[in-house]
Amino acid sequence: MLQVKDLPDKAILEKFASRYPNADVDAVMQFLHLLGVASELSIGLDEFLSRYQLLQGRWWVLILLMREDNFVSSPSKLAEKAGVSRATMTGLLDGLSREKLIERIVDEKDKRQTQIKLTSKGQKQLDDVMPDYYQRLGKLMSVIDKNEGETLMRVLGKLKQNLTIFD
Known part of the structure; x- marks a missing residue:
């Protein structure tokens, strides 16, 4: 970028x-x-x-999987939630799979259907990252008080609603 x-x-x-x-x-x-x-x-x-051998895209995929009740989702749903193409998601999943942070589960009845599951190694990776992430985020955001934070959220919401001007 x-x-x-x-x-x-x-x-x-x-x-x-x-x-x-x-x-x-x-x-x-x-x-x-x-x-x-x-x-x-x-x-x-x-x-x-x-520092944790992650990039944003791969980290977000792990987080998206962790949000699921059973830590399982389809590649297309992950792509949609991450706002990336299916091809991009495939690349992210390939890397995560190589490192055994996720596993692909092929449907026995329909071999074309695959689910993605967060592995225990993937969960451990998140468990290593997230406390440090939340601590740093808290420190970053500590320079604004609660009212400023609420104002920031309202202003960003307004801008987000108006993003159609780039369409």
């Missing part, structure tokens, strides 16, 4: 706005700042997870 570390200041954006009159300089600054923070959070999460 490309990450712009040198965000433009207001003067630069006003220069752009003189060329593109529809540009709302304040909105652009807010968006770029949000995008920058989101990128840094994603990179930081990847760096953290790499």
Whole structure:
């Protein structure tokens, strides 16, 4: 993912706005700042997870499986819940299977049907990661109080509802 570390200041954006009159300089600054923070959070999460020999995609698959009552789901449901293509999910599952963090269970009656199950080794991997993850997340979010957190959730919800502008 490309990450712009040198965000433009207001003067630069006003220069752009003189060329593109529809540009709302304040909105652009807010968006770029949000995008920058989101990128840094994603990179930081990847760096953290790499200490546990995981990447975000594989970690999310383990979490999605752990959320299931019996730790089992289909590859297509996992792909849908993760927001990735089935091909991408297959790649994630292949890697997790090689490391024995998940197992594929083939349906005896219909060999085309496969379920994915979180293994005890996969659960142990999560049990190793999650306490440290929650501690770091708590420390990160400790800079905002409860009211700010609620405001943040409302603002992010509004932005999420308005994402159709990119369609």
